Amino acid sequence: MPPKAKADTAGFQQLKKDLSAGTPGRLYILHGEETYLRDFYFGRLKELLLSGGMEEFNLHQVAAKDMSPRALEQAVDCLPMMSARTLVTVTDFDLFKAGEKDREGYAALFAQLPDYCCVVFLYDIVPYKGDARTKLAAAIKEHGVVVNFTRQEQGDLRDWVRRRFKALGKEIDSRLALDLIFLCGDLMQNLIGEIEKIGAYAKGPRITRADIDAVASPQLDAVVFRMTDAIGEGNFDRAAGVLGELYRMQEPPMRILFSLGKQMRQLYSARLLMERGRGSADLAALWGIKPYPADKLMRSARRFSLNWCRQAVALCGQADLDMKSTGQDPEQLLTTLLLQLAGPAGG
Numbered sequence: 001m002p003p004k005a006k007a008d009t010a011g012f013q014q015l016k017k018d019l020s021a022g023t024p025g026r027l028y029i030l031h032g033e034e035t036y037l038r039d040f041y042f043g044r045l046k047e048l049l050l051s052g053g054m055e056e057f058n059l060h061q062v063a064a065k066d067m068s069p070r071a072l073e074q075a076v077d078c079l080p081m082m083s084a085r086t087l088v089t090v091t092d093f094d095l096f097k098a099g100e101k102d103r104e105g106y107a108a109l110f111a112q113l114p115d116y117c118c119v120v121f122l123y124d125i126v127p128y129k130g131d132a133r134t135k136l137a138a139a140i141k142e143h144g145v146v147v148n149f150t151r152q153e154q155g156d157l158r159d160w161v162r163r164r165f166k167a168l169g170k171e172i173d174s175r176l177a178l179d180l181i182f183l184c185g186d187l188m189q190n191l192i193g194e195i196e197k198i199g200a201y202a203k204g205p206r207i208t209r210a211d212i213d214a215v216a217s218p219q220l221d222a223v224v225f226r227m228t229d230a231i232g233e234g235n236f237d238r239a240a241g242v243l244g245e246l247y248r249m250q251e252p253p254m255r256i257l258f259s260l261g262k263q264m265r266q267l268y269s270a271r272l273l274m275e276r277g278r279g280s281a282d283l284a285a286l287w288g289i290k291p292y293p294a295d296k297l298m299r300s301a302r303r304f305s306l307n308w309c310r311q312a313v314a315l316c317g318q319a320d321l322d323m324k325s326t327g328q329d330p331e332q333l334l335t336t337l338l339l340q341l342a343g344p345a346g347g
Helices: 011-022 035-049 069-076 100-111 135-143 154-167 174-184 188-201 209-215 220-232 235-247 255-275 280-287 293-300 306-325 330-341
Strands: 026-029 060-064 088-090 117-122 143-148
Touching: 011 035, 011 143, 026 035, 026 135, 035 088, 035 117, 035 188, 069 088, 069 117, 088 280, 100 135, 117 209, 154 174, 154 188, 174 188, 174 209, 174 220, 174 255, 174 293, 209 293, 220 235, 220 255, 220 293, 220 330, 235 330, 255 280, 255 293, 255 306, 255 330, 280 293
Parallel strands: 026 117, 026 143, 060 088, 088 117
Antiparallel strands: none
């Protein structure tokens, strides 16, 4: 598996620069999986552009179903009322799926947007997929800014978690903040809800692991990691208990198996890297994961032999095939797989 390429953050940095200077541009494409950041920065953009009590007159929203070069042009042509700028928004309209004539119309329009107008394309449900070969992509690159809101780097996200708890009057140490991110995932939109739950539950001024375990909703991969960790420790009862917990959470067996299979492949990769004297940084680059989960995987991989990891990957592959083709009970297949994995992990 080749290392995952780092996401382009130039657009994000440009947007922050524009907002800090108080000089928003004329065209932005806002997309990406980190919806919390997208909504936050779009909110700041709206606050900057729409002021003076005439917000409803200077905000023009074009529905995706009504979108056309003519409809966009009409919205752009609306002059600001008692304000310096107008804001035109279009949500979940796939620019690059428009017909060739319409794409040419949008490209021409982007090239002559007036200084008083800011056009923002928001992508929420529909993914943004630009086509660099087209004139439309060239026009967007020349006259606008494409902002991809990606998952945040580990250090930035840890510091953000600590700031959010501090805003609730609570303290959390860096290590526990990383544990929370590993447990609940690294999307801020999901983490904000978990932080609010934990902050409301915690009685003392400092967040403890018990506070997190009491109310946090763990993501599937984190629960499956607990199961494989228990196998590495030779504690089959605890591993079976975690699987039973997943059944009670009504997680579909196929999803559990997918997560378990991925984790076995990651452990196998970690073990192979370890055999070659490589470290967690190489594993993080290989799988496109953050340093903290990579460290946890490397520590876990030390409990397993290379041969066990290889066999575990093969067993997960066979279980996947059986689940899709034999008609056997999926939960029984998973339980059987767990029994097979419970064999000696080391040596």
